[in-house]
Amino acid sequence: xxxxxxxxxxxxxxxxxxxxxxxxxxxxxxxxxxxxxxxxxxxxxxxxxxxxxxxxxxxxxxxxxxxxxxxxxxxxxxxxxxxxxxxxxxxxxxxxxxxxxxxxxxxxxxxxxxxxxxxxxxxxxxxxxxxxxxxxxxxxxxxxxxxxxxxxxxxxxxxxxxxxxxxxxxxxxxxxxxxxxxxxxxxxxxxxxxxxxxxxxxxxxxxxxxxxxxxxxxxxxxxxxxxxxxxxxxxxxxxxxxxxxxxxxxxxxxxxxxxxxxxxxxxxxxxxxxxxxxxxxxxxxxxxxxxxxxxxxxxxxxxxxxxxxxxxxxxxxxxxxxxxxxxxxxxxxxxxxxxxxxxxxxxxxxxxxxxxxxxxxxxxxxxxxxxxxxxxxxxxxxxxxxxxxxxxxxxx
Amino acid sequence: xxxxxxxxxxxxxxxxxxxxxxxxxxxxxxxxxxxxxxxxxxxxxxxxxxxxxxxxxxxxxxxxxxxxxxxxxxxxxxxxxxxxxxxxxxxxxxxxxxxxxxxxxxxxxxxxxxxxxxxxxxxxxxxxxxxxxxxxxxxxxxxxxxxxxxxxxxxxxxxxxxxxxxxxxxxxxxxxxxxxxxxxxxxxxx
Numbered sequence: 390x391x392x393x394x395x396x397x398x399x400x401x402x403x404x405x406x407x408x409x410x411x412x413x414x415x416x417x418x419x420x421x422x423x424x425x426x427x428x429x430x431x432x433x434x435x436x437x438x439x440x441x442x443x444x445x446x447x448x449x450x451x452x453x454x455x456x457x458x459x460x461x462x463x464x465x466x467x468x469x470x471x472x473x474x475x476x477x478x479x480x481x482x483x484x485x486x487x488x489x490x491x492x493x494x495x496x497x498x499x500x501x502x503x504x505x506x507x508x509x510x511x512x513x514x515x516x517x518x519x520x521x522x523x524x525x526x527x528x529x530x531x532x533x534x535x536x537x538x539x540x541x542x543x544x545x546x547x548x549x550x551x552x553x554x555x556x557x558x559x560x561x562x563x564x565x566x567x568x569x570x571x572x573x574x575x576x577x578x579x580x581x582x583x584x585x586x587x588x589x590x591x592x593x594x595x596x597x598x599x600x601x602x603x604x605x606x607x608x609x610x611x612x613x614x615x616x617x618x619x620x621x622x623x624x625x626x627x628x629x630x631x632x633x634x635x636x637x638x639x640x641x642x643x644x645x646x647x648x649x650x651x652x653x654x655x656x657x658x659x660x661x662x663x664x665x666x667x668x669x670x671x672x673x674x675x676x677x678x679x680x681x682x683x684x685x686x687x688x689x690x691x692x693x694x695x696x697x698x699x700x701x702x703x704x705x706x707x708x709x710x711x712x713x714x715x716x717x718x719x720x721x722x723x724x725x726x727x728x729x730x731x732x733x734x735x736x737x738x739x740x741x742x743x744x745x746x747x748x749x750x751x752x753x754x755x756x757x758x759x760x761x762x763x764x765x766x767x768x769x770x771x772x773x774x775x776x777x778x779x780x781x782x783x784x785x
Numbered sequence: 786x787x788x789x790x791x792x793x794x795x796x797x798x799x800x801x802x803x804x805x806x807x808x809x810x811x812x813x814x815x816x817x818x819x820x821x822x823x824x825x826x827x828x829x830x831x832x833x834x835x836x837x838x839x840x841x842x843x844x845x846x847x848x849x850x851x852x853x854x855x856x857x858x859x860x861x862x863x864x865x866x867x868x869x870x871x872x873x874x875x876x877x878x879x880x881x882x883x884x885x886x887x888x889x890x891x892x893x894x895x896x897x898x899x900x901x902x903x904x905x906x907x908x909x910x911x912x913x914x915x916x917x918x919x920x921x922x923x924x925x926x927x928x929x930x931x932x933x934x935x936x937x938x939x940x941x942x943x944x945x946x947x948x949x950x951x952x953x954x955x956x957x958x959x960x961x962x963x964x965x966x967x968x969x970x971x972x973x974x975x
Contacts, residue, residue, distance in 0.1 A: 652818055659825040662832040669839060676838045679845050686852040689906035693859055693936075696907065696968060701939040704927045722945040727964065 396437065396444040396529065397607030399537055400520060401452035405429065406601050407436045409444065410608040415590045417441050418601055426519035433523030447529045448607040449520055450537035451512050451616065453562045453576055457484045457491075458538060460565075460573040462506035464497045472497050476509045484511040492517050494535070494614040498569040506572045510536040512616045521621055535612025537603035538574040542566045544606040545585045553585045556599060570613055706731070706752055706782065713746040717773075729782040732759065736767060740776035747778055756780035862936045864910065864969040872969035873910040879937065880914050880930065880965055887925035889918040889961075897964065907968045911940065914965060919957045930965060940964040 394416070397408045403424065409417040419436050423429040437444060467475055476483065476495035484491055491511040500506040517534065524531045541555055541564055555562045565573035591598035591605055617625070666673070703725055710733070714720070718737035725731050731753060737743045740762040747756040759779040766772050786794075864879075866872040873896045884891045893915040916923065923944060930937050943962040 648814065648818065652821060655818070655821045655825040659821070659828045662825070662828040665832055666828075666835055669835060672839055672842070673835050676842045676845065679842070679849055680838065683845060683849050683852055685906075686849070686856055690852070690855050690859075692906050693862070693968075696938075697862070697936055699938070700936060701931055703939050703942050704924060704931055707924065707927070707942075720946075723942070724944075725942040727940040 394442070394444060395532070395608055396440060396447040397604040397609075398433065398436070398447050398449045398520075398524075399452055399601070399603035399607060400429065400433075400449065400455060400516070401603075402454040404600075405432045405436060406604045407433075407440065407447075408601055408604040408608055409440050409442070410590065410605060413588075413590060413609075415594070415605065418594060418597075418604070420600070426515045429516065429519040430523035430526060433520060434527040437524070437527035437529055444529055446532050447524055448532050448540075448611055449524070449534045450540055450603050450607045450612055451516075451535070452537045452603055453574060454560070455516065456510050456512045456536050456616070458508075458510045458536060458574040459483050460500075460506050460508055462500055462504065462573070464505040464507040467497065467507070469497050472507060476507075480511060483509060487513070490514040492616045492618045494616055496613055498567055498572045498613075500565070500567045500572045506567075508572045508614070510538075510614050510616060512536075514618050517616055517618055517621075521617075531617075533607075533611040534616050535614045536571075536574070536616065537606065537612070538562065538564050538571045539612035539614060540606030540610050541603060542571060542606075543610045544588050544591060544602040546588055555585060555602060706750075709750045709752065710747065713749050714743065715746070718743055725782070729784065731780045731782050733778045733780075734776065736765070736773040736775055738773055740774035740778075743774075743776055744778055747780055750780075752783045753780040754783065859970075861934055863907070864935050864967045866969055867972040869908065869910055869969075869971075872908070872967065873912060875969075876910055876937070876965065876967040877912050879933070879935070879967070880912060880963075883929040883933065884914075884916055884926055887918070887922050887929060889916045889922045889926045891916055892960075906970070908971045909966050909968055911964060911966045914961075914963045916961045916963065918959060918961070920959055923959055923961045926961075927963070930963070935967055937965055937967045940966055 394409055394411045397410065399406045404420060404422055406420040407418070408415055417440050419439050421432045421436055423432045437447070464472075465475070472495040473493075476493045480486075480491055480493050484493070490513075492514050493509065493511045495507055495509040497505050498508050520534065521531060541562070542553055545553060550566050550568060553564045553566060555564065559578070561577050563575045563577055564571050587598050587602060588605070591602055594601055706725065707723065710723070710731075711720075715737070718735060720733055720735035722732070722734040724733075733743075733747065735743070740758060744756055744758055747753060750756075756778060757780070759777045763775045764772055765775045864872040865875040877894050877896070880894060881891055883889075891914060893913070895913045897911040897913050916926065918926070927939060927942065930939055941962075941964040945960055947958065947960050
């Protein structure tokens with residue numbers, strides 16, 4: 390996926406340089422001069438127009454001769470959020486004003502190991518405002534505006550923590566790089582040590598490569614410090630707020646559209662189903678009536694099968710009872726009630742034996758004597774027990 | 786009215802509007818949407834069931850024909866008549882016929898009115914019979930009633946020997962009381 394090209398602009402005292410780079414390849418580089426802030430606006434607009442293709446966003450860095458950079462090490466005990474306000478309040482003590490208002494910013498960074506440093510920078514507000522005006526005239530949105538020292542380490546072949554020396558004409562800038570990036574910048578008249586090895590795209594520019602290093606660095610990375618003036622920050626915050634409101638309204642509209650679409654789809658589905666039901670109502674009614682008839686008929690058949698299964702089997706019970714009674718016993722009454730109660734009355738040599746015999750009938754249980762057993766003399770002149778037995782028939 | 790006042794008014798009106806929309810309009814809309822969704826789902830389910838019923842129409846017709854044959858086949862197993870008096874008369878006739886076949890004397894044959902809780906499809910009628918015969922005759926009668934077509938069931942049996950002191954030389958005479966029930970297909974109520 391190709392990223393959209395960003396214009397890297399570096400502003401030095403009297404010179405503006407711009408680079409259009411994409412995928413670590415310089416597509417276009419240009420420079421011009423300026424003498425006063427209003428020239429700077431024109432110069433930036435002119436350079437942007439010469440870029441050869443439409444550019445919509447830019448990162449601007451201010452070179453060391455245009456800004457003032459200070460490092461307080463160790464850093465005062467401040468929270469990261471308070472550092473910017475602290476430096477803004479202490480600006481008259483930290484920076485030279487030269488009769489113009491300054492734009493300042495600060496960050497607390499790791500310098501060496503665990504020690505912290507307060508990295509600050511200040512730029513003249515008229516210059517910053519002129520840069521913003523120039524970019525606005527050219528239709529370019531400034532993404533970042535900060536010191537070049539923040540991005541210069543990214544223009545070397547292999548940026549490592551330590552001191553890096555960038556020569557630029559008669560002076561050189563010594564940049565101290567820590568774990569969090571640049572934490573100190575010093576200008577020295579002549580470099581004593583060898584200059585850094587620049588990245589291949591800059592080397593390809595030849596002797597001009599070191600001059601364009603800051604502009605190229607801006608295309609590679611954004612500066613950590615932001616030197617945007619308060620009114621620009623307020624305008625950006627306002628624009629961001631408006632953007633957020635627009636996003637919220639857009640989201641609400643999308644939700645509403647989704648809500649309405651979903652409702653319409655449900656309504657359509659319900660109406661379509663109802664239409665189909667109405668179309669088939671006649672056939673459906675007859676099919677349902679047929680199904681009701683089938684259900685009723687099947688139920689009747691099941692009921693009849695159940696009635697047949699529950700048919701009485703009294704003859705079998707009578708046969709079972711008579712088969713367990715001895716030859717010398719005889720019954721004078723047999724009653725099988727609808728509740729399953731079976732009563733027997735009769736004569737036998739021993740009533741107790743009859744109770745035991747009745748208890749052996751498979752479909753009877755709880756057989757017991759009902760009432761007293763009396764000894765009677767029968768018509769055949771035999772003395773027998775007259776008994777009355779009650780038992781419970783098993784449920785079928 | 787200054788521009789600031791106007792802006793405050795617009796923002797205030799927007800907040801009130803959003804509050805009304807959020808507290809009243811949105812819950813109402815969501816509720817209505819949920820109702821609509823439930824209704825659509827129910828209607829789709831009804832449609833699916835209707836399609837299934839329509840798809841099984843031919844099979845249902847075949848089943849119905851088989852079922853009708855089965856119902857018609859029930860006729861010999863049920864008492865004649867579509868009303869309770871007719872069915873009771875039919876049952877009485879069957880009991881009398883069975884008694885006559887097995888030399889059982891019918892002393893009384895009374896219809897019994899019982900609450901019919903058999904089944905919604907079939908109705909039950911009951912008669913109470915007092916008979917007199919020997920043991921063999923009564924048992925044959927019971928067997929005839931319990932195995933005959935139409936389906937008849939004996940609810941209760943009470944067999945007694947009224948004269949036990951008559952002596953062994955006397956012919957055996959037993960008295961039986963039977964409560965017999967049968968089933969009929971009542972005329973469908975309109």
